[in-house]
Amino acid sequence: MNHVKLGEFEEIVLLTVGILHGKAYGITIKDEIEQRLNRMVSVGALQTTLRRLEKKGLLDSEPGEANEQRGGRPKLYFRLNVHGKRALESAKDARAQLWNALPQYILNL
Numbered sequence: 001m002n003h004v005k006l007g008e009f010e011e012i013v014l015l016t017v018g019i020l021h022g023k024a025y026g027i028t029i030k031d032e033i034e035q036r037l038n039r040m041v042s043v044g045a046l047q048t049t050l051r052r053l054e055k056k057g058l059l060d061s062e063p064g065e066a067n068e069q070r071g072g073r074p075k076l077y078f079r080l081n082v083h084g085k086r087a088l089e090s091a092k093d094a095r096a097q098l099w100n101a102l103p104q105y106i107l108n109l
Contacts, residue, residue, distance in 0.1 A: 004056055004087045011091050012037070013049050014058060018080045018088070025064070025075040026050070050078055058084035 006014070016032050017024040029050070030041045053059045060081050063074035080088075 003090060004058065004083070006087055006091050009045070009049055010053060011088065013046065013053060014080060014084050014088055017059060017078050018085075021079070022077075024078045029078070053084070054078070056083075057081070058087050 012033060013029065016029050016036075020028055020032055026043065026046060030043065030046050033039060033041050033046075050059065050061075054061055058081065059078050061076050061078050064077055066072045066074040
């Protein structure tokens with residue numbers, strides 16, 4: 001797979017799916033981001049991003065069991081795959097290169 005560029009929110013969502021390994025579905029992802037980053041997340045933006053990451057081949061999804069509380073619809077669970085992990089590593093490396101290039105006087109501000 002070619003190098004995939006991630007936006008900030010995409011990176012946050014991928015990291016959160018990894019953190020929630022096995023328990024990542026819409027609401028748990030939303031709650032985890034809001035709790036860890038003190039950042040409000042709209043359900044619509046999250047769902048759009050999850051679908052986009054899945055289309056990019058960085059996430060896999062599978063339905064859970066249906067339940068009556070959801071009107072018989074199953075939760076859709078997301079999982080980070082090897083391509084998503086590589087994209088995160090690439091983003092981490094790019095950020096590290098930039099941080100390492102900062103002059104010391106900037107770091108001392």
